[in-house]
Amino acid sequence: MINATLKELSAALAAKSVSSVELAGQYLDRIAALNPALNAFITVDAGKTLAEAAAADAARAAGQAGLLTGVPLAVKDIFCQQGWKTSCGSKMLDNFIAPYDAHVIERVRAAGLVTIGRTNMDEFAMGSANENSYYGAVKNPWDLAAIPGGSSGGSAAAVAARLAPAALGTDTGGSIRQPASHCGITGIKPTYGVVSRYGMVAFASSLDQGGPMAQTAEDCALLLNTMAGFDGRDSTSLERPTEDYTRELNNSLAGLKVGLPKEYFAAGLSADVARVVDAAVAELKKLGAEVVEVSLPNTELSIPAYYVIAPAEASSNLSRYDGVRYGHRAAQYKDLADMYEKSRAEGFGSEVKRRILVGTYVLSHGYYDAYYLKAQKVRRLIADDFKRAFEQCDVILGPVAPTAAFNIGEKSNDPVEMYLSDIYTLSVNLAGLPGMSVPAGFAANGRPIGLQIIGNYFSEAKMLNVAHQFQQVTDWHRQAPAL
């Protein structure tokens, strides 16, 4: 049962071969046994979880169960969830119990999913290794010496270690895709505006997007059906007809045009990842896909553009953490300025401080045009690159990250080196496109490697179709780490 997919659990619950309370208990037991080593969860509250599970069982008994009622779900600690600590991986919010539900939480609650716990993450979603959490680094279940990726590292590790069948993540510059790749699970970042940001603690507003993480593409589609939808409380939420993201899963890939951006296969890509991606492309060819070479010439500029725009927005978004109304406040201070300075100095970790400083600098008088405005222009160029590429293909394939997961501590003293590893994921956020990671193999050292699928705006169903068909002929996604 512990290796079951959402779909299988849904069927088991419907058949009453297991109750939601039993299921929750199994996962809670596993978390109790394995989480001390993995550190994937920040908060586990068996009482709350079992109460939700009992409510789901009652709903089922009353004939009111939906497809996912009673299925356990891990929640990234970035989604405000009433009654749960919502720390965002920060000391700043260590004492913050959310008094309201994010839109996504409202949706998953309404669907009857059961919160199995709140997952660890890089502080305020800033990081690619999940080493920047106030609650300590998350370990990769495939190799405890390795990073799980970030910032949704806790969610990815939880699903990979079968501590939860699925999880909620967010992706600002790769934070769903990169940990999914490093942990050997499937995750999708939808088109910007498909999932409401209301109640998702903001990192970089114009880039943040919530999405599902699970074992399979099909599970991601089911969970995305629950998460997506218009929300009037988010002005960037898109008012579109409701979609069934499973509707294209079983379509044939015959004639599918797959674009391979030449810039994604240039210097810097490790041999392991190149081999895995090549093999995945070959597999898709067998399913009838045609391969075309495309070009995304401004790919390299995505790094400087992203590391201007994201910190700029973050520097402003994080100003509300001032110790006045909630969150961490220094115990001793002389005056107002001192209270701000001490509270923020104590409450934020070093990567968050670094980005606040960078963001403050690039927005400063006299520097705005040279940095922020220029980065916005680059952003437009990057979006135009994709627009041209999608005139030639249906989906773009490539690596998620240049290498498989590196070791914990390996890059933590070199932020620029860390930023460079985001090269294949940042462009998607800058352009607002959907992107996903699908398990596609392993590095020589046994660490998982994902294949990235990038789609045009609102082509999530097509991307999930490609991933699902790939998963029908491969079993990378069903492999679990030995724990």
Place this chain on the structure above:
Amino acid sequence: MKWEVVIGLEVHTQLNTVSKIFSGSSTAFGAAPNTQASAVELALPGVLPVMNKAAVDKAIRLGLALGSTINKKNVFARKNYFYPDLPKGYQISQMDLPIVEHGSLTIQVGDAEKVVNLTRAHLEEDAGKSIHEGLEGLSGVTGIDLNRAGTPLLEIVSEPEMRSAEEAVAYAKALHTLVTWLGICDGNMQEGSFRVDANVSVRPLGQAEFGTRCEIKNLNSFRFLEAAINYEVHRQIELIEDGGRVVQETRLYDPDKGETRSMRSKEDAHDYRYFPDPDLLPIVIAQAQIDAVREQMPELPGQMKARFVDSFGVSAYDASLLTSSLALAQYFEAVATATGQGKLAANWINGELAASLNRDGLDIAQSPVSAERLAGLVTRVADNTLSNKLAKQVFEAMWGSELSADAIIERDGLKQVSDVGAIEKMVEEAIAANPKAVEEFRAGKEKALNALAGQVMKASKGKANPAQVQEILKQKLGAA
């Protein structure tokens, strides 16, 4: 040296929307602290702003009234700074693309009209309030009330075109009239619905470039505005004449001391790090939306003023007083139309009525004498039933009762005597009783006639028609 004063005003008007600019919280004034602060105003993690369309319509309304450009695409920006009553650490405002640009407002300064050009008007959210004193049971503690946070503001910025405190006050009053007239702001200055900052500088008369300016904040009455500008002008001239120079800074007006004092200098000024707010899409205004607002526009004060001059024959000065508020203008129009006596109606409204309202601290909407009742009085003045003196007596009586002018005239027997026979009889009696005065008059002392007329008026208990008395007296004395 002769100095020229240069003044530009920035006016923060609270738009009277039911809910806040970026949330559904109520904007009502005076509730218990923080009871009108939702998760959005508290800036809890994860909350997002959503634009209140009613505020956009109100801004368009002002733009149309000022003949401004309405920017069909306008953008919200974040103005970043830390302050406890600014929960997000930034204020959502507009920088590069405000909703309203340009336009002008015509003001009346004494007998002259002057056109003041507008730079822009932009939408933004109000901050909360820091309360430093009067907190029950707490001392040395600052309280934060976020009820006001998120109240929609329209900041209206003029060009530096005013040349005296008098002009600045006239502009502020005209703008106050306009925003209340348009129904976009309640105009309550005590509650902070209409707040004025003045940018003041001086330069030698004839010099083209501006002097260094100071911005004076905290001007919540027209009287303070005038006093603060006059103080500041005096301070700047004295400083320069003593060999000093004006430093660009923000100054606070202290109404108790009647002076301005430095709040922060330009060097301490914040770098607000404006950038477009990624949580809000640009506001895109369709022509149809502008047209819909235009259709709902009332006749404007300037238009009504011109019409009062043309149709009712009142002076420009009187017309500008009468159009100082929509309610007053409507009151006047009702009286003038009912009586056909524009000038007389204007005199009564700007005179007796205004004085009585002022004495009792009432505004026109609270007037104990309705337009209909005042029209009844004006009619009786126009048809000579009442002398001015009697009319004032009747007006006094109306103020304290619900009776019509006619009912009071009847009750108190105040009808003016215009019966020629009756007046002749009283004139003859007066002549007979005052031979000395008659003699003096005949000797050429014109004043003596007034003494005789006074006797007649006294005998009539003030009710004789004074013009008739004069006429008959002259007749009887053979002077006519």
